Amino acid sequence: MINYKSYLIFLFGSLAVSIGLQMILPWPFGLMAALAIFIVFPLFLRNRALKRMGGGFGGDPGGSGGGFFGQSQGVKYICLTCNNKYKGGACPRCGSKMKRADF
Ligand SMILES: [Zn+2]
DSSP states (O other): OOOHHHHHHHHHHHHHHHHHHHHHSOHHHHHHHHHHHHHHHHHHHHHHHHHHTTSSSTTOGGGGOOHHHHHTOSOEEEETTTOOEEOSSSOTTTOOOOEEEEO
């Protein structure tokens, strides 16, 4: 994975390299080389990171979801006597069966 710090290091490093390229190469070639570094190098880094993780698409940091829908399964009730949220038949806090569904 490419974390934020290594990305910044890469950004400033490639910026320095691209500035150096502008000085070494004439104008259109220096710009093209710098663009190529900015485009190709992140792809290269990502491919290498994916290979290190054994390939596949498991590198998405947003893939840890799913808990929201899992929690919303099953009806919850709110006790009318003590306002306690619970599941099941009777309120575990006060034993009252007066309840309403909570969505
Ligand atoms: Zn209650």
